[in-house]
Amino acid sequence: MLISTKGRYALRVMIDLAEHQIEGYIPLKEVARRQDISEKYLESIVKLLVKANLLSGLRGKGGGYKLTKSPDLYTVGGILRLTEDSLAPVSCIDQGPESCPHMAECRTLAMWQGLAKIINEYLDGITITDLMKSGTAGDFYVI
Template sequence: MLVSTKGRYALRVMVDLAEHQGDGRIPLKQIADRQDVSEKYLENILSTLVRNKVLTGMRGKGGGYRLTKDPSEFTVGQILRLTEGTLAPVACLNGTCGACPRTDECPTVGMWTQLDTLISSYLDGVTIEDLRCAPRGLDYTI
């Protein structure tokens, strides 16, 4: 599993909004400036999050973005699935290639399935609030 910039930036935006949730709606420009991401690229990511009801967005004067729920109610796994589409480590587990005809005799499918379960379990156990509270520059660990 390789997480793209879209997934990584989405997580950074979620943490940014969590840190500034008391400030009301946060304009796109402020988020883009703080995260050093182009507004155009960020707008694409934010539209995905708004479409999936993770954020609310409003245009115009006084507009901006905010979280729809408390940061503790969003998991890293949830956000990455929205932006990446899948967390599966191999194509035969992501549901897009149909049932593999070799599944019954494949010596590696069990290992890939367990890895998929570990990845999902770990990422579904880390919330945006956990990331917000984690010391900067350190890896998040359980």
């Protein structure tokens, strides 16, 4: 599993909008400037977030984007599942039982399924609010 720039930037957009939510609708140009990300690239990411109803948009003067709900209701897992093709560590986990003719006797399947469960539970346990509060990479390290 490799998280793309789309997934990483989507998280940065969500955190930025959450940090500035009292300002109402935030122009994408401001988010792009603060995050040092191409506005054109952010447009495609924001379109995906709006389509999934994670953000709402308003056109025209005073327009921009804002969260549709409180930052503590958005999980990292939910956002990444939207932006990434998969969070599975191996392709057969996502494709179902008919994807691999060796699945019935696969000695590693249970291990991959366990890893997928750990990944999803970990990412679903972190909210945008958590990321707003985090100060160091060690904030989310779990043994």
